[in-house]
Amino acid sequence: MIVDEALLQLHAETRGSDSVRPVAILLPSTDEQVSQLFRLLGREGLGASVRGGGSGLVWGALPHDAVTVISTARMNTPLRIVPEQMNVTAGAGVRIEEIAAGVAAHGFRLCGGMDMPPFATAGGFVARNGDGYGGPLGLADGLLSGIRCVFASGDIVSSSKSGFSGPLDLHGFAVGSEGTLCVVTEATFRLEPAPPREVIVVALFRDVVAATVAGVGLFKTGFLPDSADIIAAEAIRGALAGEAAAAAGAALLVSISGGEQDVEDGAQWVSGICHDFLAMQALVTENRQRQEIANCWRSAQRQFCSPHGGVLADFSCPLAALPELTGYALGQAREYGVVLSGMVRVASECLWMHGAAKQGEEAKEQAFAARLQEKALALKGSALAAHGVGARRLDLLPSLHREADLDAMRRIDAVFDKDAILSLSLPQARSAERRDIVARRRREEEVRVLKAKTAEITSKASLGALAESLAVPAPEVLGLLVRSARERGIVLSINGFPRGASLDLDTSGLNKVVLSDNTSRVVVAEAGIALNDLATHLAANGLWFPGSPYVDGAIRLGDFLAWETEGGFAPGYGRMYSRVLGLEAVTGRGDVMSWGGMVRMQHAGLRLSELCLGKRNRYAIITAVALRVAVTPATRQCVVASYDNIAAASSFARLALRGGQGSSGHLAPRAVALFNGPPGSGRSGEGVSVVVEFSGTSSSVAGHVNRATVLAAVEGADHITSHEDKACEGLWRRIAERYSPVPDAVNDESLKLVLTTPPDTLGFCLDHISRACSRRGRRCEYVADALAARADVVVPNGVSVAPEILRELDENLTETPARIEVFSRHEGLQEFMQNQGQPPLAEELKQQFDPSGILPSGRLPAIGR
Ligand SMILES: Cc1cc2nc3c(=O)[nH]c(=O)nc-3n(C[C@H](O)[C@H](O)[C@H](O)COP(=O)(O)OP(=O)(O)OC[C@H]3O[C@@H](n4cnc5c(N)ncnc54)[C@H](O)[C@@H]3O)c2cc1C
Structure with a gap:
């Protein structure tokens, strides 16, 4: 415990002005110590806030009156790198920078790469559910393969050793809770093989809006770089000479990594797109020049965190609307006399800016921020581009959530933080400002009639006169049914599972695609839609749902998400978990709650999705989902290698997963699956086949297929074939016929x-x-x-x-x-x-x-x- 004046003052310092000096800094080093601390604080009626490196305390859980600070500085156990499992485990207090350096020495990098302030810690990153590099894999939750945490109740919780999410798993509530529910004490991150080549394409534009239009255009083509940020051109002038650099107003920086050919193709593609969007110049920087650009980039990032007052202008919106939001921000900044610094993060679909007016004109900053907030909401975006429920975000919650959502958050808080040690009390919703993820039609009359009907149905069921399926036409009706069933104690099943319930709720009627935004690659669909039907809808729009390739397409979206959250983790696409941007569900109380929306950086408040994803309808039934999908890749091809035993087959699969390990060049598979007995052939021998699928441009896919074929042969395959698009799909379908996650x-x-x-x-x-x-x-x-x-x-x-x-x-x-x-x-x-x-x-x-x-x-x- 530290009570030294100078150190206490240091821990009180944040970028905000509303922090208060803590009475003591507590430095536990083990889970048990944290647990005991919480019990002690609870008994004494003391509050606490959690602190990692202090870099993200921007809007986080600030030290508030008469509290202690729990620092993770002593949770610094050495890294445990497990190359075979491609993951690294670090104590919460270990800096991300140290983790990155540690895994680099073993030929790995943190999935999607990561660029953080030097003092940011593993625990802080998880607690904020940070977006890392802003890359395609999504947020911290998509990069994690396990965590340990101690909830304020004193309970020590860790994810299962084998899978990340199950019906009784609770650790997911810790991710993004910003120290308001627990202390994250340890995190295990997925690793990927370090890419052989990394470049930054620098494209210069006349202004920020033109650069944003180009950045959005790039993502619309389906290209997924590691990151894509726009900064003022003057920030990189020191690293770039030439006329264009002097005349440009903005620079789009796109980082790409991978095998030689992939990077070559990618850089050409990005440069071509930027020229199509009238870039003044586009050049590919590597090695020393890349490093110089990266340094300029970092210092532009730091400007966002100016300590001298001003307002944070961090807003997010669906990708398609990003140029409009950016243009609006610049226009309003001019009007209010606010100077903006920071960046547009295209991959994260947000503005990450800081606005400062002249001294004495601070009111203008607030007015500017309020206008932007309104605009972002009008564009189906969010009033902030971050997660969590920190002190300054509390005011925003009523405009982002309905009362049912806030009530659900209070209930979560009541379970994990009974003595209100870490909590910040959640406000009431402003009922007039409802924001639904699904634009629902008004159904009052229908609901009135159905209310009577549901009462009748549930009465019959309670008398044992009904043991059949009931089609659910709308979420509100489902809410009514659940309430009615609750009053009568009727046990429900959903789409036939579990068997033996009195009343089965069939969600197949909830099968509409509510909204489809092709540029932003977001689709909002009702949960009863079959995966096949969703895939058909997406295909008609040039889009694709990159799930586990062999999942049975007859399964409904809601069931799929309730039962399977991994869904085929794939480099470039991430876990299924990270692809859910928002959802709506009916709880076992009959309340319709919603969470998230159409952008990934907007999950202010506690993660209600944790009550649904992978939870098998234990707490709530999913009724609608907003999903991030992908653009259909130009080419898909797979290599099928057959072996006479599982040991040889899994050895090849492991090598393919680890990027080929240099033996035959870099591999970046989208899927790696093993199965016994070739499907569809009727043969049921002892043989085991491995399918490795690649997707992307035809030249890059051809290169991967060649290298995978060589590798499979070196590993002693009996038989190797390769299949293109349709055949590849057919193969997965035949496998899927035998398996189902439900x-x-x-x-x-x-x-x-x-x-x-x-x-x-x-x-x-x-x-x-x-x-x-x-x-x-x-x-x-x-x-x-x-x-x-x-x-x-x-x-x-x-x-x-x-x-x-x-x-x-x-x-x-x-x-x-x-x-x-x-x-x-x-x-x-x-x-x-x-x-x-x-x-x-x-x-x-x-x-x-x-x-x-x-x-x-x-x-x-x-x-x-
Ligand atoms: C210049 C700059 C650049 C940044 N760039 C990025 C970026 O590219 N991507 C990105 O995702 N973020 C970025 N951030 C935001 C932030 O730095 C990160 O989210 C970082 O991971 C926070 O880690 P920290 O250890 O500094 O956390 P802190 O600042 O100490 O805490 C952040 C929040 O998490 C809570 N917390 C911290 N540790 C724990 C724990 N172990 N258990 C429970 N709660 C905890 C705190 O109470 C607080 O609410 C940036 C910030 C700055 C200043």
């Missing part, structure tokens, strides 16, 4: 197992599962998505021997981080349900959101973890 699709007699385990242990676990099955005279069929660290296993006629198989696996896989869930019913599986503990906090959360227990528990028989 339990209902399984035939009664077949045993279905879902294995989650890091890619390096996939082969080992699948081998054990195969052996356990063959010892009982069964043959299992599997398909594994190596990037998502998940395998689906089906054992035809396996239900009768399920307990024996599971018992054997339980004994043999204890040394691995594997977790296996069983998606089939068998009475003998009860013992595997009882083995699972129910975290008390998950139970409290269930109480808050489904007090009558009418929604599914989401739990399945399982081993491991």
Whole structure:
């Protein structure tokens, strides 16, 4: 504990003026110490705020009156780099810069690259759900593969060792909570092979708006660079000579990395697009010049954080509207006499600026910010380009959320921070300013009639006179039904799962695409739409949903997101989790809540999505989703290599995942999957095939396919083929026919197992599962998505021997981080349900959101973890 005056003052300093000197700085170094601290603070009625490096305290949880500061400075355990699992674990207090340097020494980089202030910490980055480099992978939550945190209740929570999200997992609430629910004590980040080449394309334009138009045009083509920021041209004049540099008003800086050919193609593409958008000059900078440009870029970034008053003008809006918002900001700045500094972050769809008026004219700054806020909201954007629920964001929450949303946040807070140690009390919503993610039609009359109808239906169900499916026509109706069911204690199932409920809610009627913004690559759809129908809609607009390639297209979007959040992690596209920009759901209380919107930098407040994604309808039923999709790639091609055993196949899959490891040049696969028995051929030998898919421009894909073919041969493949677009799709479809992430699709007699385990242990676990099955005279069929660290296993006629198989696996896989869930019913599986503990906090959360227990528990028989 520190009570030294000078240090206390240092911890009081933030960029804002409303900070207060803390009474003590607490420096715990272990989870247990943090937990004890929280219990002590709770007993003494003291508040606390959490501090990492202090770089992001801009709008975060500031030290407020009579509080302590919990610093993570001593949570600095050395890095644990696990090259086989391609991840790194760091204590919360370790600086991002140290992590980047540590993993670079092993030939890796943090996924998507990352550029942070030198003192930013791992814990601070996770707590803010930062957007890192602003790159295509999304926010911190998309880059994480695990965290540990201590909630203010004193509970220590960590993500499962094998997968990131399950129905009882709670750690996701910590991400982006900005120190208002917990202390993040440790984070595990995904790594990617360090790219062989990195360049920055510098394109000069006459002004910022012209550069923004070009940046948006670039993303519209589907190109996904590591980052794309626009800064004032004068900021880079020191690093660039020439007439264009002297005359230009703005520079678009696009960073690209990857294999030699990919970077070559990418740089040419970006330069071409910039010239199409009338760039005065576009040049590719590498090595020393690139470094100089990067330094100028960083100092422009720092200007955003001017400590001398002014206002933050950080707003986000859908990509398509970014030029309009930028133009408006510049116009208003002129009108109010406000000088702007900072940047336009095209990849993050936001303005990251700071505005300062002359001394004595501060009122103008506030008026300027208010105008911009209005404009951003009118453009379906957000009044801030950041996450969390820090002190200064509180005022904004009522204009961004409805009362039901704020009520849900209060309930989350009540579970995790019972003694209000970290909390900042959430305001009431301004009811007039409702912002729905779905533009809903008014349905009052319909709702009135349906209210009577739902009462009738649920009455019948409660008398046991109805055990059938009911089609849900609208979220409000679903809300009414849930309320009615709640009053009568009727247990519900959603689209047939879990079986045996009194009333099944069929969401297939909620199947509309509500909005489609092709430039911003955002689609808002109702949750009952089948993935195939969504894909058809997207294809008609040149768009594509980059999910796990083998997922059954008949599954509904809501079910898919409730059951699967990894969804095929792919470099360039990220996890499914990160592709959900907003959602609407009906809780077990019958409240319709919504979260997020159409841009990725706007999730002010606690993450209500955590009640839905991967939670299997335990707390709420998803009714609509806003998704970030991708532009259909010019070419898709896959290489299929067959091996005579799983060990050889998984060795090739591992190498492909690790970028080829230099042996045959850099590989950047979009999907890496393993399956046994070639689908569609009818043959069911012992062979195992590996599918590695690439997408992008035809020259880059051709290069990857050649290199992957060589690598597969070197690794001893019996047979190698390559398939183009349609054939590739057909192959995935045939695989998908046998697998589904939702339990209902399984035939009664077949045993279905879902294995989650890091890619390096996939082969080992699948081998054990195969052996356990063959010892009982069964043959299992599997398909594994190596990037998502998940395998689906089906054992035809396996239900009768399920307990024996599971018992054997339980004994043999204890040394691995594997977790296996069983998606089939068998009475003998009860013992595997009882083995699972129910975290008390998950139970409290269930109480808050489904007090009558009418929604599914989401739990399945399982081993491991
Ligand atoms: C010049 C500059 C450039 C930046 N560039 C980027 C960028 O490119 N991308 C980006 O994402 N961000 C950027 N940021 C924002 C910010 O620096 C980062 O989000 C950073 O990761 C915050 O880390 P920190 O350790 O400094 O956190 P702090 O500033 O100490 O804290 C930030 C918030 O998180 C909470 N917090 C901190 N540590 C923990 C913990 N362990 N557990 C729970 N809560 C905690 C605090 O209470 C506070 O509310 C930038 C900031 C500056 C000043």
